[in-house]
Amino acid sequence: MDLRSRLRRRAVQSPVVLVAVLPGATELRLDVEAELRRRGWDIAGAPAVADLLVVCGSPDPDVGRRLDTLRRAMPQPALRVDVSRPGRAAQALDEGLALLSERAASPSESASGHEDAGAGEHQAHSGSGSAPAEPGHGAPHGHEHQHPGHEAAGHTEQDAHGGHGGHDHHAMSTVAGLPMADRADDRDGLRLDRLLLPLGPVLADWPAGLILRCALQGDIVQEVRVDRLPGPPDGTSFWNEPWLRASRGEPVALGVGARRRCAAHLDSLGRLLSLAGWGDPAARLRRLRDEVLDGAPAGQCGERLRAVAGRVERSRTLRWGLAGLGRLPAERARRWGVTGPALEADGDVHDRLLVWLREARRAVRDFDDVRPLPAGELIGPRGTVGGSRPPSQALLDVLPELLAGAEFGCARLIVASLDPDVDESVAVSAGDGAHV
Amino acid sequence: MSEAVPPWAVVILPIALVSVAVVTVGFDAVLSAAAVRGRPGSLRELGFRAAAPLREVLRLLVQPSRRTTAADTALGRIGVVLVPVAAVLAGAVLPLGFRSLSDPTVGIVWFNAMEALAWAAVWLTGWGPNSALSLIGGYRFLAQGLAYELPHMFAITTAALGAESLQVGEVVAAQDGLWFAVWMPVAFFVYLLSAMAMSFWGPFGHPLGRDAAGGAAMELSGVDRLVFLGGRWLLMVVTAGVSVPLFLGGGHGPLLPAWAWTLVKTALVLAALVAGRRLLPTLRMERYTEFAWLVLVPATLLQALVVAVVVLNR
Numbered sequence: 214m215d216l217r218s219r220l221r222r223r224a225v226q227s228p229v230v231l232v233a234v235l236p237g238a239t240e241l242r243l244d245v246e247a248e249l250r251r252r253g254w255d256i257a258g259a260p261a262v263a264d265l266l267v268v269c270g271s272p273d274p275d276v277g278r279r280l281d282t283l284r285r286a287m288p289q290p291a292l293r294v295d296v297s298r299p300g301r302a303a304q305a306l307d308e309g310l311a312l313l314s315e316r317a318a319s320p321s322e323s324a325s326g327h328e329d330a331g332a333g334e335h336q337a338h339s340g341s342g343s344a345p346a347e348p349g350h351g352a353p354h355g356h357e358h359q360h361p362g363h364e365a366a367g368h369t370e371q372d373a374h375g376g377h378g379g380h381d382h383h384a385m386s387t388v389a390g391l392p393m394a395d396r397a398d399d400r401d402g403l404r405l406d407r408l409l410l411p412l413g414p415v416l417a418d419w420p421a422g423l424i425l426r427c428a429l430q431g432d433i434v435q436e437v438r439v440d441r442l443p444g445p446p447d448g449t450s451f452w453n454e455p456w457l458r459a460s461r462g463e464p465v466a467l468g469v470g471a472r473r474r475c476a477a478h479l480d481s482l483g484r485l486l487s488l489a490g491w492g493d494p495a496a497r498l499r500r501l502r503d504e505v506l507d508g509a510p511a512g513q514c515g516e517r518l519r520a521v522a523g524r525v526e527r528s529r530t531l532r533w534g535l536a537g538l539g540r541l542p543a544e545r546a547r548r549w550g551v552t553g554p555a556l557e558a559d560g561d562v563h564d565r566l567l568v569w570l571r572e573a574r575r576a577v578r579d580f581d582d583v584r585p586l587p588a589g590e591l592i593g594p595r596g597t598v599g600g601s602r603p604p605s606q607a608l609l610d611v612l613p614e615l616l617a618g619a620e621f622g623c624a625r626l627i628v629a630s631l632d633p634d635v636d637e638s639v640a641v642s643a644g645d646g647a648h649v
Numbered sequence: 650m651s652e653a654v655p656p657w658a659v660v661i662l663p664i665a666l667v668s669v670a671v672v673t674v675g676f677d678a679v680l681s682a683a684a685v686r687g688r689p690g691s692l693r694e695l696g697f698r699a700a701a702p703l704r705e706v707l708r709l710l711v712q713p714s715r716r717t718t719a720a721d722t723a724l725g726r727i728g729v730v731l732v733p734v735a736a737v738l739a740g741a742v743l744p745l746g747f748r749s750l751s752d753p754t755v756g757i758v759w760f761n762a763m764e765a766l767a768w769a770a771v772w773l774t775g776w777g778p779n780s781a782l783s784l785i786g787g788y789r790f791l792a793q794g795l796a797y798e799l800p801h802m803f804a805i806t807t808a809a810l811g812a813e814s815l816q817v818g819e820v821v822a823a824q825d826g827l828w829f830a831v832w833m834p835v836a837f838f839v840y841l842l843s844a845m846a847m848s849f850w851g852p853f854g855h856p857l858g859r860d861a862a863g864g865a866a867m868e869l870s871g872v873d874r875l876v877f878l879g880g881r882w883l884l885m886v887v888t889a890g891v892s893v894p895l896f897l898g899g900g901h902g903p904l905l906p907a908w909a910w911t912l913v914k915t916a917l918v919l920a921a922l923v924a925g926r927r928l929l930p931t932l933r934m935e936r937y938t939e940f941a942w943l944v945l946v947p948a949t950l951l952q953a954l955v956v957a958v959v960v961l962n963r
Binding site for chain 1: 680682715858928929
């Protein structure tokens, strides 16, 4: 082996991983995140950074095609492994590493030999042929299928585009096969370019499987339509599981629910703080989340949580940055059917963050409670479980109203502060199949 | 005060800057890893974590670059390359002890001009790939520039005012005895803020924000990414380093030789910034601009006024 291939192999020993999470795969995501942390591998914020795509969940053929588009947006060799069952994260990452090393040693080799190297639960897909990333597949607008769409005139037209926005060229001028953005009135009545940009389903610190179809003017979100990837048919959310089991009459200890609630809030907090650009407490809370789920003693969890939570609660800079964003008064929240922390917060993004912190700290006290969850009161981390509508439905329903007119960065923070869980069987308005 | 340097110093400067940057990034990586993975179990583990940026360098060197559809490759590349170039050019007036590569009579203006190249660099990098989030990141830096640049200029003007010269060597000479940081604390504090802002790092990292999936740097891979992000650290080292001659007395200090004092002070400033970064979330410019214009601009102007009065009565 010559020096160059040795260097190449050495270079891929700690790859950066893009994690694509499908609805219903929260548990797999937590597995993968914990395993990545153990290895010290970084999680990519965008495809351009990544060496390896790790898919959590079992994609159907349609979603599989979308994931392939995402993979092609990565630099060569753009390899993919799937994790479709709990406890397989380490094995899948090992396999990904082996594939990367193999490709690094002989970069020009055709990929055909690697197809489905792992039989069974996780397949390893290697690059489609040895062709370098074709310009046309370079996913020009970041994540998968983010073609700049366009709107002709008015809302009807836009709605008609919904199902295939971006591919429908009309008589508009195109550049490199992509339609140019059209214009529309902005909030001050000026005619400005209007770009249709889908956010998600794969985006760093984003609710897995959620798609927001945004009309952007500059970096102002003008209008939003909520869409999603198809989820698991039973709608079992990992975060709601203890309460769903209790609603079916199974005996579930209060402590089990408390741990799950605490971990769910820590997960949401990690996302929100990471987006707010405060990686340090975000990372600490995520580590704590995994310890809580692993059954760490309540005393230890409580102590660590107090330390980080205190820092976050006292931060004036954070309060200054988040105050006034995504204001959702209790009265309006109730009208939309919002329950849980978002209702209790009765305020902006920062208020919701404080409620999560408070509830997480309260939950730690009940970790060792072995009494059964009371059957009547089924309030999960995101609200009332077991009713006719899953709690995240209301959180999704308020999104368009809260996001209209928000700056792009603020919109991300608002979504993260509600953190809807698409694993729940939430429905999106009809007529928007998942194939833009 | 400043002395002539041999011609080979032209080669030494980038190497020295890169070395300091590597140590700084290593320190940053250790602190980050402590948050993500907890305390290191052993010294060996600590070393492994500190070497993470070097492994990342190797990874990026090997990783092929990728292109996006209808990208403006030429402009994007110019933006990427401009970051380290601006850092090294700005570093030309940075004295090690009392010697710098060049000590023109308008050294402070030169530094400010080179640092302002970052405006073009980040915006071009954001523009290049024809990608919406990348462009949003690029524009964020323009807003950031509007917020930090005025207070920053008043801050460095104050230092020049105190020395009655725009020559960096003269500013250092004027601090033989009392450091400017002591009697110009507001200017020093504002300078540290703008040092982070102009290297779009830490609390001022919004142009490369996680919320925009990496913003201006989102579409960069391979060597492009290495040059851009590496250049950012160089810029950070230079801007932090310039605070030493402007406010912390340059090479002045007891016992140690002048060059050692410069290094010690630079290391302390960098360590304070890297560690202090962990206390703050990212500042969004729609909020910070108000603070910058309503609080920092008047504060730095007042500081300049006080210094001017002192200088006139000297």
